Amino acid sequence: MLRRQFVKRASAAALSLAATRQGFSMEKAPRIAYGGIGIECSTYGHIRTRYDEFTITRGNDLGAMPRFAVLKERYPDVPFLGTIVATAVPGGPITAEAYAKIKGEFLDRVKALLPLDGLYLPMHGAMSVDGLDDAEGDWYAAARAVVGPTCLMSASYDLHGNISKKIIDNLDMLSAYRTAPHVDQKETMFRACDMLVKCLKENIRPTLEWATVPVLMPGERSSTSWQPAKRLWAQLPELNKTPGVLDVSLLVGYVWADQPRSAASVVVTGTNPANEEKVAKNLAQQYWDARREFAFGDPVCPLDECIAKAMKSDVHPLVLADSGDNPTGGGNSDQATVLEALLKANAQGVAFGGITDRPAVEACYNAGVGKTIPLSIGATLDPYASKPVKVQATVEALLDINDAARREAAVQIQGVTLILSAYRRPYHEIVDFTKLGVDPHAAKIVVVKSGYLEPQIKQLAKANLMALTNGAINQDILNLPKNKYRPPTFPFVDDLTYTPKVYVSARSRRA
Numbered sequence: 001m002l003r004r005q006f007v008k009r010a011s012a013a014a015l016s017l018a019a020t021r022q023g024f025s026m027e028k029a030p031r032i033a034y035g036g037i038g039i040e041c042s043t044y045g046h047i048r049t050r051y052d053e054f055t056i057t058r059g060n061d062l063g064a065m066p067r068f069a070v071l072k073e074r075y076p077d078v079p080f081l082g083t084i085v086a087t088a089v090p091g092g093p094i095t096a097e098a099y100a101k102i103k104g105e106f107l108d109r110v111k112a113l114l115p116l117d118g119l120y121l122p123m124h125g126a127m128s129v130d131g132l133d134d135a136e137g138d139w140y141a142a143a144r145a146v147v148g149p150t151c152l153m154s155a156s157y158d159l160h161g162n163i164s165k166k167i168i169d170n171l172d173m174l175s176a177y178r179t180a181p182h183v184d185q186k187e188t189m190f191r192a193c194d195m196l197v198k199c200l201k202e203n204i205r206p207t208l209e210w211a212t213v214p215v216l217m218p219g220e221r222s223s224t225s226w227q228p229a230k231r232l233w234a235q236l237p238e239l240n241k242t243p244g245v246l247d248v249s250l251l252v253g254y255v256w257a258d259q260p261r262s263a264a265s266v267v268v269t270g271t272n273p274a275n276e277e278k279v280a281k282n283l284a285q286q287y288w289d290a291r292r293e294f295a296f297g298d299p300v301c302p303l304d305e306c307i308a309k310a311m312k313s314d315v316h317p318l319v320l321a322d323s324g325d326n327p328t329g330g331g332n333s334d335q336a337t338v339l340e341a342l343l344k345a346n347a348q349g350v351a352f353g354g355i356t357d358r359p360a361v362e363a364c365y366n367a368g369v370g371k372t373i374p375l376s377i378g379a380t381l382d383p384y385a386s387k388p389v390k391v392q393a394t395v396e397a398l399l400d401i402n403d404a405a406r407r408e409a410a411v412q413i414q415g416v417t418l419i420l421s422a423y424r425r426p427y428h429e430i431v432d433f434t435k436l437g438v439d440p441h442a443a444k445i446v447v448v449k450s451g452y453l454e455p456q457i458k459q460l461a462k463a464n465l466m467a468l469t470n471g472a473i474n475q476d477i478l479n480l481p482k483n484k485y486r487p488p489t490f491p492f493v494d495d496l497t498y499t500p501k502v503y504v505s506a507r508s509r510r511a
Contacts, residue, residue, distance in 0.1 A: 030200035032118035034068070035083030035106050037099075037139065040090035040160065041128035042256040042330030044481055045472030046382045047091055048130070051098035053424075054086045059109070067185075074190060078197055083109035085122060089424045090330040092472070093128040094135070103139060110146050118196045119143060119153045122189060125161015125176070126254035133259055133485060137166030144170045149507075152199055152206075156192040158182065160219055160254045164261035168210045169506040173199070173269040176249035178233050180223045181454050195246045195269060206246060206269050207508040209276045211284040211500050213264040214489040216255040217294045218475050220323065220451040220466065226297035228290040232283075239279055244272020248279055250287065256330055256473045258483045277502045284500035291490050298452065298466050300475075303338065306467040307345050310445045317351075317443045319461035321450040324471025326426070331471045332356070333424045333449055335386040336378025338469065342416055342447070343391070349444030353427025354408070354419035356381060361422040364395045364409035371395050375411070377420070385471065393418075397436040410436040417443075428454035451475070 062082030327333035393411035
């Protein structure tokens with residue numbers, strides 16, 4: 001109803017003019033701050049993400065990071081002022097205390113920089129916080145209360161972010177990744193910042209429109225490396241050329257969060273509401289129509305079957321992915337289920353990166369290289385999700401590092417070279433193995449906790465299999481635990497009907 005009333009009050013031309021005039025003069029270079037928080041949080045695990053698990057960069061140090069140093073190069077005449085950027089390996093929901101502490105510092109730093117013309121928010125979009133059902137929406141609302149109504153706010157998102165009305169109502173523009181695996185982080189940041197700088201310099205108040213699509217897919221069934229995602233996302237650069245459109249984003253959403261906002265989305269930023277609505281509806285309908293096409297792009301199988309196939313393979317190295325415990329998707333990374341199955345099958349020539357188990361790592365450092373010791377491996381972070389494996393292990397290498405919380409060890413167990421980590425982390429680059437003297441190229445089987453393979457591991461693999469393992473990001477989504485808050489979505493509800501509807505942000509309507 002709001003949409004109809006909004007359109008009735010003005011002609012298309014007048015509406016476009018209203019959307020493009022902010023009503024202030026930008027005589028000097030716009031003053032823009034930036035900062036945010038990024039993490040993907042599964043609500044199906046038992047672990048919590050605490051403050052000390054975040055990597056936090058502050059103030060001027062942000063400008064020295066390669067990720068943000070390019071802003072000065074791209075916008076030499078526009079000051080981008082760093083506040084705080086906090087990131088963590090995906091995991092369980094953030095504790096309320098940790099979130100409040102990080103948000104509080106962010107807001108204090110924003111206040112110290114006022115007045116601001118713009119605020120750029122490098123976010124993820126799939127954050128969960130104990131006690132909140134829309135953490136990003138809470139973050140933006142708090143930021144909006146500080147910077148005021150005239151400041152323009154632009155966010156960059158992961159492809160797997162979830163969108164809500166609160167998010168749309170507090171932002172002015174948004175741009176999301178267009179690749180999975182994600183290889184366009186810099187390009188996405190530039191799109192979000194290009195829009196912000198353009199709108200400030202040209203006195204434009206953009207319109208933000210959103211269509212939710214009741215579909216949820218794991219990233220492993222919606223990678224842009226294969227269909228139908230490949231063709232859906234391939235359209236976006238051309239759609240960005242639509243008159244009056246500044247950016248078009250299509251988001252898969254994050255399936256492992258039991259939240260009211262969990263769904264796919266189309267978000268369009270622009271200056272021509274009619275064209276934005278047309279693009280949003282069309283793309284949302286295409287996504288809905290393709291919902292039954294989404295499938296795994298790599299060979300998948302139950303764990304024991306995958307191991308049997310890997311052992312028989314004449315092609316090496318074969319990469320075996322432990323998909324349910326993948327820390328880059330929100331898995332615990334402490335499950336030894338695959339290790340137990342490999343040992344049971346007497347698999348040889350295996351390089352396994354890795355399992356999170358700080359007590360086991362400490363035992364290796366206490367013993368020293370060359371020692372054979374009894375170890376209990378796994379289930380140290382979430383003892384409810386899996387069980388440990390008892391082994392005799394020979395310590396082969398220890399990472400030369402003073403920080404006990406960042407230690408790693410390589411051990412040999414009956415033909416399996418396993419990397420143990422004191423902290424949750426992925427092993428998705430070759431150096432993650434070689435720094436401990438493990439050569440994945442020489443292995444018959446390389447095991448990683450992953451879904452679809454990241455670029456370096458994909459290049460390494462002469463063949464690959466994805467094991468459908470249990471964990472906080474179980475790929476068997478139809479058998480996820482019972483949900484309390486997620487709205488009806490496909491494939492959880494097979495017989496849904498859907499007609500795209502576009503929501504115009506509250507700030508756009510007031511413009």
